[in-house]
Amino acid sequence: MYLGIDLGTSELKALLLSEQHEVIATARAPLTVQRPQALWSEQDPAAWWQALEAVMDQLQREQPQALARLRGIGLSGQMHGATLLDEHDSVLRPAILWNDGRSGAQCQQLTRDVPDLAAITGNLAMPGFTAPKLLWVREHEPEVFAHTRRVLLPKDWLRLMLTGEAVSEMSDAAGTLWLDVGQRDWSDVMLAATGLARHHMPRLVEGSEVSAYVMPELCERWGLPDPLPVAGGAGDNAASAVGMGLVRPGQGFVSLGTSGVVFVSGAAFEPNPAQALHAFCHALPGRWHVMSVMLSAASAVTWATKMLGFDNEAALMTAAATLSADEQQGAPVFLPYLSGERSPHNNPLASGAWTGLRAPHGREHLAYAVAEGVGFGLLDGLRTIPATEPPLTTLSLVGGGSRSAWWAQLLADTFGLTLQVHQDSESGGAMGAARLAWLATGGDVETVCTTPPVLHRFTPDAARHAALQARHARFVALYPEMA
Numbered sequence: 001m002y003l004g005i006d007l008g009t010s011e012l013k014a015l016l017l018s019e020q021h022e023v024i025a026t027a028r029a030p031l032t033v034q035r036p037q038a039l040w041s042e043q044d045p046a047a048w049w050q051a052l053e054a055v056m057d058q059l060q061r062e063q064p065q066a067l068a069r070l071r072g073i074g075l076s077g078q079m080h081g082a083t084l085l086d087e088h089d090s091v092l093r094p095a096i097l098w099n100d101g102r103s104g105a106q107c108q109q110l111t112r113d114v115p116d117l118a119a120i121t122g123n124l125a126m127p128g129f130t131a132p133k134l135l136w137v138r139e140h141e142p143e144v145f146a147h148t149r150r151v152l153l154p155k156d157w158l159r160l161m162l163t164g165e166a167v168s169e170m171s172d173a174a175g176t177l178w179l180d181v182g183q184r185d186w187s188d189v190m191l192a193a194t195g196l197a198r199h200h201m202p203r204l205v206e207g208s209e210v211s212a213y214v215m216p217e218l219c220e221r222w223g224l225p226d227p228l229p230v231a232g233g234a235g236d237n238a239a240s241a242v243g244m245g246l247v248r249p250g251q252g253f254v255s256l257g258t259s260g261v262v263f264v265s266g267a268a269f270e271p272n273p274a275q276a277l278h279a280f281c282h283a284l285p286g287r288w289h290v291m292s293v294m295l296s297a298a299s300a301v302t303w304a305t306k307m308l309g310f311d312n313e314a315a316l317m318t319a320a321a322t323l324s325a326d327e328q329q330g331a332p333v334f335l336p337y338l339s340g341e342r343s344p345h346n347n348p349l350a351s352g353a354w355t356g357l358r359a360p361h362g363r364e365h366l367a368y369a370v371a372e373g374v375g376f377g378l379l380d381g382l383r384t385i386p387a388t389e390p391p392l393t394t395l396s397l398v399g400g401g402s403r404s405a406w407w408a409q410l411l412a413d414t415f416g417l418t419l420q421v422h423q424d425s426e427s428g429g430a431m432g433a434a435r436l437a438w439l440a441t442g443g444d445v446e447t448v449c450t451t452p453p454v455l456h457r458f459t460p461d462a463a464r465h466a467a468l469q470a471r472h473a474r475f476v477a478l479y480p481e482m483a
Contacts, residue, residue, distance in 0.1 A: 004434030007077035072437030076239035077155025101348030106135035122271035122279035131177035163212035169232030170281035207283030231440035234283035240428030245451035256401025260297025292343035292381025334373030
């Protein structure tokens with residue numbers, strides 16, 4: 001039995017996995033984001049630990065025998081968050097999250113100060129990354145910076161709480177801008193550029209290696225075997241790829257979570273920073289991946305659901321699906337940049353908009369435009385990914401947004417690619433974390449990293465693809481007018 005813990009932005013999820021690839025149980029605890037100022041996005045790490053306690057207490061009540069048979073734990077989590085600790089490992093301030101946009105000026109400073117930044121990190125300096133957040137803290141909260149003795153990513157802070165050890169792994173560390181991604185090691189140049197050094201950083205392991213062991217008192221509290229190893233784990237998207245068995249070159253997925261991601265695995269380090277494409281280490285040794293990221297995907301649908309007065313996201317999708325092909329062609333165009341944007345624009349100040357509104361339009365037209373606009377944002381990201389051999393023809397679809405068959409078909413028509421929804425596709429991050437625990441305790445990649453059965457396959461319609469490309473051209477032309 002293996003336990004995967006996935007620390008997301010809106011919830012923490014735990015998943016129990018058997019060696020027969022059967023999900024034995026899941027447990028969830030909600031999380032909220034605080035936005036005390038424009039562009040800011042923060043969470044109190046104490047809330048992460050409270051969420052972890054809640055799910056572990058639930059599993060201990062409902063699955064005590066499964067917990068007693070655990071062989072390992074894996075961790076997955078939201079990337080890029082800056083958790084600042086003092087010399088006693090006490091948290092100094094709320095964690096600054098991945099979708100925080102306050103450090104635009106610091107990104108410019110890093111780019112000036114380190115001309116080789118893109119070559120070292122494989123990425124552009126963006127406000128979402130961790131390093132510019134620390135420059136912002138140094139400038140605006142000098143007392144906090146002066147007391148900072150350690151910086152941890154969100155899931156690695158949970159590891160510290162579970163094990164007492166500060167450890168990270170390659171896939172998540174690659175999203176800090178402090179990692180030499182090609183060499184899979186901390187970059188002294190990038191650390192120095194933010195006033196830090198290696199002693200501020202956690203020890204590095206591969207995601208499929210043992211990182212530390214759960215503290216005995218926690219094993220006793222939750223009825224876990226002692227000693228119990230904790231795998232290195234992965235950032236959320238690399239973990240999702242492991243959970244879906246997408247670890248071989250050319251395999252990939254589209255994720256419809258709070259953010260939207262197009263992810264493709266590779267065997268080499270292939271950066272494309274000019275178009276704000278992310279090139280990161282994969283969760284397995286000797287493997288990398290590329291990833292385009294849009295900041296508002298399913299979260300844009302959630303926002304529109306509230307703004308338009310729908311009961312829930314499913315009701316919004318149902319209304320959007322009532323439009324005929326002609327009505328879709330006459331619908332407004334929606335720019336989904338509600339939290340700025342990463343790929344391909346790298347613009348934290350980009351803003352959202354409905355354009356082309358006319359008196360006959362109802363909320364169903366606005367709902368359709370939002371679903372379509374998210375797809376167009378993902379298509380922009382998809383087009384930044386280097387050509388693969390053989391060419392991409394199929395991607396898996398994961399995340400909460402994959403529950404809507406109508407939206408999945410719209411996305412397939414938008415991309416001109418077949419999309420597949422797999423069994424347990426919504427469990428990607430937690431499933432991947434559990435599988436990494438399995439690998440860390442003796443499992444082999446061929447046995448562990450299988451692809452779950454395909455439940456639904458969405459094949460693009462050529463006529464719809466052509467019509468959507470015409471609307472996408474309008475979408476692309478609108479961005480510079482609104483930026």
